[in-house]
Amino acid sequence: MTELPKHFDPAAIETRWYGHWEEEGLFRPERDDCEPFTIVNPPPNVTGSLHIGHALDNTLQDILVRHQRMLGKDALWVVGTDHAGIATQMVVERQLNEQQQKRTDFSREEFIEKVWQWKEESGGEITGQLRRLGCSMDWSNERFTMDEGFTKAVTKVFVDLYNDGLIYRDKRLVNWDPGLKTAISDLEVENSETNGHFWHFSYPLEDGSGAISVATTRPETMLADMAVAVHPSDERYADMVGKNVRLPITGRLVPIITDDHADPELGSGAVKITPGHDFNDFDVGKRAGFKPAEMLNMLDADAKVCQTTDGLIPDELIGMDRFDARKKVVELIDAAGLLEQVEDRVIVTPYGDRSNVVIEPWLTDQWYVDAEKLAVEPMAKVRSGEIDIVPKSWEKTFFNWMENIQPWCVSRQLWWGHRIPAWYGDNGEVYVAADEVEAQAKAGEGVSLTQDEDVLDTWFSSGLWPFATLGWPEETDDLKRHYPNNVLISGFDILFFWDARMMMQGLHLMGEVPFHTLYLHGLVRAADGQKMSKSKGNTVDPLGLIDQYGADALRFFMAAMESQGRDIKMDEKRVEGYRNFATKLWNAARFCQSNGIGASTTLAAPKATLPVNRWIISETVTTLNALNKALDDLRFDGAADAVYHFVWDKFCDWYLELIKPEMDGDGAEECRQVAGWVLDQILVMLHPFMPFITEELWHAMGERSYDIIVAKWPNPRADVDAEAASEIGWLIKLIGDTRTARAELNIPPGAKLTVHVRDASDGTLERLERQSAALARVGRIENVSTDVPPEGSAAQIPVDEATYVLPLEGVIDLDAEKARLAKALEAAEKEVASLDKRLSNPQFVEKAKPEAVDKARADHAEKTAEAERLRAALERLG
RNA sequence: GGGUGCGUAGCUCAGUGGGAGAGCACUGCCUUCACACGGCAGGGGUCGCUGGUUCAAUCCCAGCCGCACCCA
Numbered sequence: 001m002t003e004l005p006k007h008f009d010p011a012a013i014e015t016r017w018y019g020h021w022e023e024e025g026l027f028r029p030e031r032d033d034c035e036p037f038t039i040v041n042p043p044p045n046v047t048g049s050l051h052i053g054h055a056l057d058n059t060l061q062d063i064l065v066r067h068q069r070m071l072g073k074d075a076l077w078v079v080g081t082d083h084a085g086i087a088t089q090m091v092v093e094r095q096l097n098e099q100q101q102k103r104t105d106f107s108r109e110e111f112i113e114k115v116w117q118w119k120e121e122s123g124g125e126i127t128g129q130l131r132r133l134g135c136s137m138d139w140s141n142e143r144f145t146m147d148e149g150f151t152k153a154v155t156k157v158f159v160d161l162y163n164d165g166l167i168y169r170d171k172r173l174v175n176w177d178p179g180l181k182t183a184i185s186d187l188e189v190e191n192s193e194t195n196g197h198f199w200h201f202s203y204p205l206e207d208g209s210g211a212i213s214v215a216t217t218r219p220e221t222m223l224a225d226m227a228v229a230v231h232p233s234d235e236r237y238a239d240m241v242g243k244n245v246r247l248p249i250t251g252r253l254v255p256i257i258t259d260d261h262a263d264p265e266l267g268s269g270a271v272k273i274t275p276g277h278d279f280n281d282f283d284v285g286k287r288a289g290f291k292p293a294e295m296l297n298m299l300d301a302d303a304k305v306c307q308t309t310d311g312l313i314p315d316e317l318i319g320m321d322r323f324d325a326r327k328k329v330v331e332l333i334d335a336a337g338l339l340e341q342v343e344d345r346v347i348v349t350p351y352g353d354r355s356n357v358v359i360e361p362w363l364t365d366q367w368y369v370d371a372e373k374l375a376v377e378p379m380a381k382v383r384s385g386e387i388d389i390v391p392k393s394w395e396k397t398f399f400n401w402m403e404n405i406q407p408w409c410v411s412r413q414l415w416w417g418h419r420i421p422a423w424y425g426d427n428g429e430v431y432v433a434a435d436e437v438e439a440q441a442k443a444g445e446g447v448s449l450t451q452d453e454d455v456l457d458t459w460f461s462s463g464l465w466p467f468a469t470l471g472w473p474e475e476t477d478d479l480k481r482h483y484p485n486n487v488l489i490s491g492f493d494i495l496f497f498w499d500a501r502m503m504m505q506g507l508h509l510m511g512e513v514p515f516h517t518l519y520l521h522g523l524v525r526a527a528d529g530q531k532m533s534k535s536k537g538n539t540v541d542p543l544g545l546i547d548q549y550g551a552d553a554l555r556f557f558m559a560a561m562e563s564q565g566r567d568i569k570m571d572e573k574r575v576e577g578y579r580n581f582a583t584k585l586w587n588a589a590r591f592c593q594s595n596g597i598g599a600s601t602t603l604a605a606p607k608a609t610l611p612v613n614r615w616i617i618s619e620t621v622t623t624l625n626a627l628n629k630a631l632d633d634l635r636f637d638g639a640a641d642a643v644y645h646f647v648w649d650k651f652c653d654w655y656l657e658l659i660k661p662e663m664d665g666d667g668a669e670e671c672r673q674v675a676g677w678v679l680d681q682i683l684v685m686l687h688p689f690m691p692f693i694t695e696e697l698w699h700a701m702g703e704r705s706y707d708i709i710v711a712k713w714p715n716p717r718a719d720v721d722a723e724a725a726s727e728i729g730w731l732i733k734l735i736g737d738t739r740t741a742r743a744e745l746n747i748p749p750g751a752k753l754t755v756h757v758r759d760a761s762d763g764t765l766e767r768l769e770r771q772s773a774a775l776a777r778v779g780r781i782e783n784v785s786t787d788v789p790p791e792g793s794a795a796q797i798p799v800d801e802a803t804y805v806l807p808l809e810g811v812i813d814l815d816a817e818k819a820r821l822a823k824a825l826e827a828a829e830k831e832v833a834s835l836d837k838r839l840s841n842p843q844f845v846e847k848a849k850p851e852a853v854d855k856a857r858a859d860h861a862e863k864t865a866e867a868e869r870l871r872a873a874l875e876r877l878g
Numbered sequence: 879g880g881g882u883g884c885g886u887a888g889c890u891c892a893g894u895g896g897g898a899g900a901g902c903a904c905u906g907c908c909u910u911c912a913c914a915c916g917g918c919a920g921g922g923g924u925c926g927c928u929g930g931u932u933c934a935a936u937c938c939c940a941g942c943c944g945c946a947c948c949c950a
Binding site: 006008348393394397400401404492523527531561563565566567568569570571573577578580581582583586588589590591592593594595637638641645652653656736740743744746748749750831834843844845846847849852855856 | 880881882883884889890891892895896897900901902903906907908910911912913915916917918919920932933934945946947948949950
């Protein structure tokens, strides 16, 4: 036993224990013969630093892993980082900008080399921060999505999916990010409402017989208009269909066509069609018989106006930025007298989630994954329950997305990432192969090949995380043991990005689900309920909280606040409260130390005869059951709550107080045994939540043959002792009611009282005798007398069948005591009346569950008796 | 427009078909030999609104109001 410092200083113990665990390999002890338990960590961006969401996500995972490790399982928590294509490339490009350089000043190889350098220098920040949080990951197998092995896996997946017909190259509209100059997937587009306009143009008919009015929110796209569409049933335009319109500015002749897409209710009912620059129009264009390759394109990669293939855009517009072009087009149309009207209108505008620039639908060749086919199995597995989504409410969202899933654009026009393993021959033939040699073999000798310039979407590779981290495609032992993973914990915000894709890829490539349970937690919000964001400046730094309150307190906060399905609002006072909780435990341990209470040596509860010891063992069992259930159900809040209240309310507030008077008597040794055992159970039960303080106290309490991180989960082999529970329950009520009376009657808390008991049963008299020491010390009741209490003013406290009388002649205010009793009587009578009403209702007695009726009757009897005793007490006071 | 979730004590949140709980904050008392990051006691809620089902609704159903988020 090492004496604990008076003050608990989290910082002093955290780094020490973390280093010890990691050096000793305790995060992954050798347990090849044990049942495996596996979690993979959502790989944070290598560019990232720990934010509060990571703190939540990783705390929850660590709780599960530490718990499972203590259950004796071969618990593996896979960890690593994600190369985060766009984000990382942006970081390095920004650094180059600071030195007046840009990416294109370098060759691709040179630039990638610079990214690797950056990764070596600062890529480890977040992994260090995860350590500060106390996460017990298997660092010995830390992975990175750009590692050689992982890259091989990514390449193989691409080739396999291509060979299976699940990846293909296609020319269609993509979401083009003109800021980053890459395609992005539809998930990476954020739509938001902005104030815009609805411009009404008049398009003259070719034959001079009139004009047709069209309206648009994006006037500049008229430079690439290829048709005007009206609804087939719209009689207003029936005789115009088939005629041509001569477009203003370009003079292009385009047909008036019919298509269901035209909404007769909207504007004039006629709509301009720009297949190359609008997703709806693309479909209309295809229906009208335009092939994608024929669709006119008027924008370059920077979203500046470029010449269409028909050469009809006036020179003055070429090279203009899209927003300048918008103004210019409106100006020109207005000048031609064809601008009919301009309406203000709120329009939904797509933005790139990284670049925050307006996304442009753009016609390009990209690689697509046939997500619709891959979505079939995941949906089946969720329906069958083989994958359990927790909380269940997310299933609907999951199905809704999966059922309407679009082809997944996976190519990105970046340099940093997994380069697409596709080679093109001189005439554009495609050879998809693991490497150039294979591609050449496919192409045949003499064909000169160039590799696709693009890289893959980062999520394409992170979707392989549950198995590629375990060595896939090699059939490693780890892979066999740890796939499928048990649980996957992630924020709901990456349900589609990542979770669903793991299911698709895992099921297709491994033939088995990637995990059996998918637990989705919410967001951590700022104290005012707003989403935290760097731009708003309302982020809370978890490391700052750790500095201030300790990692254990932050972790406990995260667990306690994590009720399934709700976002967590940051509440620093609550983190402080859990720091106080840690201090409370610390001080309880100090008390134990100073009373010769030390480490226990048995897993089973010690034999005990004293009611207080039998009671606390029962309470330990009850708490353990509640904790086990909560952990099984993934109710982190319930788990935290169970331990918290046991430690504070039961162990500290009552048990330790109640054994104080025993410590120099015959029961002392038994109390030491039991107290030491209970404290050990507390440390073990609390360890998944508060790993640092529990490890510190574990060792401080005595010599241990192993660390708590690998200790066994409690198994008390004891039952709840109803008799002891009843006696200590009675004792607590008696002391509690006495204290209440004292406080209300302004009796000095320290005053030692004599109590006269009336109407007590033999059993109660025995209890009074047995608990006399506790009553004296904790309740400040020095003497219990069965003599008739002296006349005069007295406080009267009914507990069960007996009434306890505190003669307080001259000490208390008689009126105050009368008022106190009257208030209690009123409360009791109110309850009696309410129960009366219920019981006198024949419907209730007939139809209610028998237990409910029994309980009502019992409550009625009890409350009636209590009211009677209070009435008697009042009468005695006159 | 479609969907989801939420609305419970001043604040942050649990909760269940049988009469409402926690933490913090608040009030009073206590420097009692583990702990003032503490102890003891206490006040505080027509459980968003309106109907319905039920012997019984904060809980189930419907509608409404308000607040978030997702999809189009």
